[in-house]
Amino acid sequence: MTILIRGGEVLTPEGLQVLDVLVEGDRVARLGEDLHAPAADVVDATGCWVGPGFVDLHVHLREPGHEWKEDIASGTAAAAAGGFTLVVAMPNTDPPIDSGHLARFVTERARLVGHCEVRPAGCITLGRAGAYLAHLDELWDAGVRIFTDDGDGVADAGLLRHAMEYLAERGGVVAQHPEDPGLARDGHMHEGSVSARLGMAGLPALAEELMVARDLALVRETGTRYHVQHVSTRGTLRLIAEAKAEGLPVTAEVTPHHLTFDHSRVETMDPDYKMYPPLRTPEDVDALVAAVRDGTIDAVATDHAPHAAHEREVPFEEAPRGVIGLETAFAATLAAVGPDPQLLFERLSIAPARILGAERHGVPVQVGGPANLVVVDPTVVWTPTTFVSRAENSPWRGTELTGRPVATIHEGMLTHHDAVVGR
Ligand SMILES: [Zn+2]
Known part of the structure; x- marks a missing residue:
């Protein structure tokens, strides 16, 4: 699976930088500006934070x-x-x-x-x-x-x-x-x-x-x-x-x-x-x-x-x-x-x-690093009413919240992608 995370503010070992992130297999393959990967699934990360x-x-x-x-x-x-x-x-x-x-x-x-x-x-x-x-x-x-x-x-x-x-x-x-x-x-x-x-x-x-x-x-x-x-x-x-x-x-x-x-x-x-x-x-x-x-x-x-x-x-x-x-x-x-x-x-x-001691997790985004990543939108406003969990005993049910994960990538696979949120 190839995934291109476009235009987010990325947590790298050198700090936060606006970059594209290309994920190939279970690794981060490239970091840079205006990356292209025609066959990739694209995650629009404009206005989002990208990190482990x-x-x-x-x-x-x-x-x-x-x-x-x-x-x-x-x-x-x-x-x-x-x-x-x-x-x-x-x-x-x-x-x-x-x-x-x-x-x-x-x-x-x-x-x-x-x-x-x-x-x-x-x-x-x-x-x-x-x-x-x-x-x-x-x-x-x-x-x-x-x-x-x-x-x-x-x-x-x-x-x-x-x-x-x-x-x-x-x-x-x-x-x-x-x-x-x-x-x-x-x-x-x-x-x-x-x-x-x-x-x-x-x-x-x-x-x-x-x-x-x-x-x-x-x-x-x-x-x-x-x-x-x-x-x-x-x-x-x-x-x-x-x-x-x-x-x-x-x-x-x-x-x-x-x-x-x-x-x-x-x-x-x-x-x-x-x-x-x-x-x-x-x-x-x-x-x-x-x-x-x-x-x-x-x-x-x-x-x-x-x-x-x-x-x-x-x-x-x-x-x-x-x-x-x-x-x-x-x-x-x-x-x-x-x-x-x-x-x-x-x-x-x-x-x-x-x-x-989980070495493939919690690693700032870097070329060759593990593709265990999250893209979060820190400004989107939403109200949880239903849950992916089988249960719904949440003290935030029905309460307006700010900030939400847009995409989650586990070992190079998109395990969550909400393309609508914040866009
Ligand atoms: Zn306890």
């Missing part, structure tokens, strides 16, 4: 076991529509990804039906039950490099220490959903002024901060690479900034919804505002946005969490956790941090690819 395809460290594809919510085919199609060329699949499926053959199933299924690359994360504990270690050796041999019990934090410090010691030797990443189960028990939203007013059981900031503080003590002892998932509080940001200043191998992600909404949204009782960690205070939102700008936060990750409509037609307290985010990630992040293409590509592509 987005990389999402935190996606729930729901396969195996919960295919009525989403599956690898529909979830990766949503990823491609959102500009992503690589996503990390969380292991809280049914069965959970706690052994080698299950990780291989996810990888191979994605090769067969996927619209982007999928790297499975593996469980830290067997069945995510928190009692025994998962088959870390098998998972490692199956290519897993990032480990998490996402959905739950690993509460047992002794187990976590063993996992960290094992993975420190190999260079694997321990990713934590930091939520102390005792402090979080029965909490449906942030514990604060709004939960008090609503009389709803709250989940304190301390549930997150206490587990991160404990984990950092174990990182100091074991030297393991440690990644904090979906940071939501100012206190957690302080801990991460201190750990980074100390030189610990720590990275962190934030979701677009935590960069956008605060706990007052829960007053609507709309389950599209129910997520874990919960939406926090306006001060936390401001601090998270500042942390994306100053690098305390390395990556934006969606925590794309599809649920079927019938599962959500229940009271707020009983609704399942989480919202979808792949198709709105770029617009939401752009709205939160501003029109800074270098920063956006760093947080949505370059840094997450570096954390994963």
Whole structure:
């Protein structure tokens, strides 16, 4: 396949330049002005940014076991529509990804039906039950490099220490959903002024901060690479900034919804505002946005969490956790941090690819470089009403957004092309 991306502002190793990009096979073949390729598919990138395809460290594809919510085919199609060329699949499926053959199933299924690359994360504990270690050796041999019990934090410090010691030797990443189960028990939203007013059981900031503080003590002892998932509080940001200043191998992600909404949204009782960690205070939102700008936060990750409509037609307290985010990630992040293409590509592509060690992703556009690319229009105005995802539990449904991927190219193939948008 030959693709000519015409007239965009291209993120190259030397910075942004207005150039044409010619893709041949799985490589960038040429960069230049007024390139011609008569047989090529043409992507009009006038007024657009062209850069490395987005990389999402935190996606729930729901396969195996919960295919009525989403599956690898529909979830990766949503990823491609959102500009992503690589996503990390969380292991809280049914069965959970706690052994080698299950990780291989996810990888191979994605090769067969996927619209982007999928790297499975593996469980830290067997069945995510928190009692025994998962088959870390098998998972490692199956290519897993990032480990998490996402959905739950690993509460047992002794187990976590063993996992960290094992993975420190190999260079694997321990990713934590930091939520102390005792402090979080029965909490449906942030514990604060709004939960008090609503009389709803709250989940304190301390549930997150206490587990991160404990984990950092174990990182100091074991030297393991440690990644904090979906940071939501100012206190957690302080801990991460201190750990980074100390030189610990720590990275962190934030979701677009935590960069956008605060706990007052829960007053609507709309389950599209129910997520874990919960939406926090306006001060936390401001601090998270500042942390994306100053690098305390390395990556934006969606925590794309599809649920079927019938599962959500229940009271707020009983609704399942989480919202979808792949198709709105770029617009939401752009709205939160501003029109800074270098920063956006760093947080949505370059840094997450570096954390994963994914060498064919997150690479600024250059001749001979991998053809994993996205073309985004930063000014087009649109309103998401339907989704490529099987689910539609999005807090942005029906909300006017600015910015959208026009085309996504994965290994030289057009996996998304919206020729109408912005033209
Ligand atoms: Zn989580």
